[in-house]
Amino acid sequence: DEYAEPIVMFHHYLSKVTPAFLTDYVIVNKARLQTARNSAFYGDGLDELWTGMVKDDYEYSLWVLAIIMRSEKAMTLLDEYVGDAYPKAAYLEYRRMADKDYKYNDKGRAEKMAAARSFEEKYAGRAISLYGKALVLRGQFDSLSRVSEASTALRQAQGPVASTVSATEAVEVSYKSLYRDCRQAEKERLSYSKGIDKEIAGRINDFKQLIETLDKKEIGISFENGVAVLTLRNLAKVNVDFVQDLKDAKPLIRKSLTNPKKSFYVQDTIKLELPKCDDGSYIFTAKNGKLSSNAEWTKNTLSVAVRTDSEKQRFLVADYMTGEPVEKVDLELIRSGKTVTSVKDVLLCNDGFTPLPEALTDSLKNGVTSYLVASFRGEDGFLRKTHEHYIYGGLSASSDQGDSSESYCEIFTDKSAYNPGEKIEFKAVLYKGDLSRSLHTFDSGITVKAELVNPEGKVVAEKELKTNEYGSVASSFDAPSSGRNGRFLVRITGSSVNSSKGIIVDEFILPTYNLTFDKVDRLFIAGDTVEVNGKVSSFSGHSLSSASVSYSVDGRGNNYASEKLSLEADGSFTIRFATDDDDSPDFFGVTVKVTDATGETKEFTKMLSVVKYFNLLADVTNAAKGEISPSDGEWRGTPCMVSGGKAVVSFKAQDLMGNEIDTPIEIEYSLTDISGKKVASGKTFSGKEEGFVLPKAGMYLLDAEAEIVREDGRKVSSLRQLMILRVDDSATSLDAKVKNIFKLVGSCSDGTLRAGED
Incomplete structure (x- = not known):
């Protein structure tokens, strides 16, 4: 709108159009944008330190496009507009360097670190250099985090040091060096106490965060084959407790463990064998001062399986390691965390699954979730048991539960859409029973009513039908030739049944042509030129050479291409469009719009993957x-x-x-x-x-x-x-x-x- 304030329209377009379109809009409206400074609209992800320095709406728009939208064209325009003024020119140089799309490998990371060091050296003595220093130190931390203790990569990088220290020690030495560098960088940051350098330094907290991270104390707990594995960071010792998760249970372990390595930031590992104990849930706690960590350890040396057949529910209990079935167990039925039924000394069948005792099956409730636990005390005196196994009530067939059957009806039509006046053929199958047990069709001779209901809910036709020997009915209605079209219902009612199926009655005009896309037999990678082929065919055989055809390519809400399309004599066509290495959409939609000589217009879309991996x-x-x-x-x-x-x-x-x-x-x-x-x-x-x-x-x-x-x-x-x-x-x-x-x-x-x- 020529009367709208450009910065307002800029915000309106920001999330709706491509960076290229928005950059062109800013260029066209450059003069008007330069005459105003509407700071109330400034933000959009930019730090207020830098938005506070812009002199007009034009410069602000370029900053957003260059930094947030990553427009190279806007970056060049901004470079020209700010000139060599400090600190804007230096910050723009930093963003160009930091936001560059480096390859995600060792070579790419090394290139980024070299660029950051160069920036730091160029602006040494000014606060803006801290941006480069922060990038370097962050990169060093990330690099160390990727190095495994078993890796030789760091040892090789250390040169002569590698011959005298282990890989773990080499990593620790590097962390200590990084810590000293961070403290020195933080000291430098605090030294900038005047003017714009003070403001820039006040915005950088990377060094402080890295220092806090490297100083952080941590405790991790995991378990391996009956052994507690503690990972300690920056801790010399830890106090541990191991106790069963029961009220008033006494600790099986309560002791202090010393960390012999006492490494700086590198995680040290201490292993502690757990004592022989009953199956169940245990809590392992490790503390150092106010720092505390705990983990649950569950021991179950028995496995249980439950299955349902046509007669009853059965179970099998076996050793979880060997799979050897056990001979006798105690059973518990648990619901809402409480034991509702228990049966002692249940003997198991030698040749397969054993029926659940009636005391348990009688306690199962239809539709209510319960859990089954099997256990026994071994010759060594320790309890062995299974985990809580999910079991659902009301699944077994039983003749004493009464008749809980319901009636059902499935309706089928010969089509799903009809023209007015067309015959609607339908069939309905009626059956009853319990869905959890068995079903059977209706007896013959049962009377039901079939109705045709219009979109206004009025019955426009009805018939009385009787089921045949297969429990089904069949007939037809004539779709109304006049009146309102839309969604009709074929409805069956009577004998405890009320079912319906929707159909469409409308004036359907068959298309005179169609478009088919050829199958794409290759994967397109970002950076490839995509090629899409297809063909427009007339059902009558007439030529479509006079048709107006165009195509558009869209992805992630942005339009990437829109052009007229020429058809070959046989109606075939080819669409090509380029993609960039940086293209972020996972999918592109290619839409072809065809309008023939009669004005009939149709659109056809094909989705394509254009990705950086497969x-x-x-x-x-x-x-x-x-x-x-x-x-x-x-x-x-x-x-x-x-x-x-x-x-x-x-x-x-x-x-x-x-x-x-x-x-x-x-x-x-x-x-x-x-x-x-x-x-x-x-x-x-x-x-x-x-x-x-x-x-x-x-x-x-x-x-x-x-x-x-x-x-x-x-x-x-x-x-x-x-x-x-x-x-x-x-x-x-x-x-x-x-x-x-x-x-x-x-x-x-x-x-x-x-x-x-x-």
């Missing part, structure tokens, strides 16, 4: 039915099981929309056993299957990486890991770090339980 999928096609739960800390990708000595793996590549990429992508793979020994390695392509020989029962890890290399040398890769557990049906032991496994064997190994099978 998904590699790996699926074991001969996997056995069942589930695996790897031990804590042992998850390495998707777990699956196979029977026998071979795993067949199918590899596929997908874009982010889940569409399979047809173009073969090279995949490099490696298969290792539980000891880390390489069993197989090689290369294949997406869309293919590979067979892997598994020499013996146990866990195997498959690592696969797919890589796309573009013509310009850019690489995009995707990783996938599979945990493949070989478990033979005859196996009695297993060399694998898993909590538990469940595997269907024998005649039901295909996942189907047939009549007569247990």
Whole structure:
């Protein structure tokens, strides 16, 4: 609007248009923006220190576009507008350096650190240099955080020091050096006590935050195979308690542990073996002064499974490690945290699942969640028990629960939409019963009413029908030729039934042409030129060469391209548009608008992925039915099981929309056993299957990486890991770090339980 205040329109457009459009708007309105300084509109993510320095709306708009919207064109204009005035020119130089899109790898990080050091040196003695120093120190901290204690990277970087200290000590030495540098930087920051340098220094708190982080004391607690693992940061000792989570329970452990390493910031690890104890929940607490941390440890050495068949609910209890069934247990039914029923000394069947005692099944309530716990005290005097297993009441078939059946009706029509006057064919199937037990159709001869209801809720036609021998009715209505069109209902009522199905009655005009997009068989990576092909076809066979056709490309609410489109003689077309390495949308929508000579207009849209990565999928096609739960800390990708000595793996590549990429992508793979020994390695392509020989029962890890290399040398890769557990049906032991496994064997190994099978 030519009469609107430009800064107001700038704010209006800010979240609605592209940076390029908004930059052009600022250029066109430069003169008017330079005549005003509406500071009430200043903000938009910029620090008030810098917004307080701008001299007019034009400069403010350029700052927003350059810093917040990352417009290179606005950055150049701003550079020209502020000249070499300190500190604005220096701050702009810093933002250009800091906001540059460096590669996310060691080379990119090194390039960014070198640029930050150069900036710091250039403005040494001025507060603006602190921005560069903060970037360097933050980068050093992040780099140290990525270094593993087992890594040799830092040791190599330390040179001669590496020969006299361990990798952990080298990391600690670097943290201490960083701490000294942060304290020195904070001292320098406080030294700027006058003018604009004081204001700039007052805005920088990175050094103080880093000092506080490096000084911070922390306690972490985890558990591994009955051992408490404490990770201590900046602590010389810690007091620990280990007690069962019961009222008035006495601590099983209460002692003080000394940290022999006493490292600076590097996490030290102390391990403490937990005592032999009853199964149950325990609380482990570690304290140092006011600092306290606690973790819950649950011990359950028994596993329980419950299943429901046509007669009753049954259960099985076994050792959680060996899978060996137990002979006798005590059972508890728990609801809302309280024991509602218990049964002592229940003998278990030797050949499978044991029926739940009637005392427990009688206590189950329909629709109410309860939990089953099984336990016994072993020969060593310690209690062994299962976790609380979810069990739902009212699932077993029983003849003494009375008739709780209800009536149901499913309505089917030959179509979902009709023209006025067209015949509506319908059929309804009526049945009754209990959805949790069994259902059966209505007897023949049951009378129901069929109605056709218009959009105003009035019955415009009705019929009385009787069910046939299959419990169904069928008939037809004529859709009204006049009156209001819209959503009608076909309704069936009577004999405890009231069901309806919606249909549409309207004047449907069939299109005279259609557009189809060709299948895209490749994945587009940010920076590629995208090509979309398609064809406009007339149903009558007439040429559409005179049609007006245009296309637009949109993503994340922004328009990237809009142009007229010319059709070839056969109606085919090609759309090409460029993408940048920095493009953030995951998807682009390509919309083609067609208007033929009669004025009929239609739009057709195709969604495309344009991303910086893709998904590699790996699926074991001969996997056995069942589930695996790897031990804590042992998850390495998707777990699956196979029977026998071979795993067949199918590899596929997908874009982010889940569409399979047809173009073969090279995949490099490696298969290792539980000891880390390489069993197989090689290369294949997406869309293919590979067979892997598994020499013996146990866990195997498959690592696969797919890589796309573009013509310009850019690489995009995707990783996938599979945990493949070989478990033979005859196996009695297993060399694998898993909590538990469940595997269907024998005649039901295909996942189907047939009549007569247990």
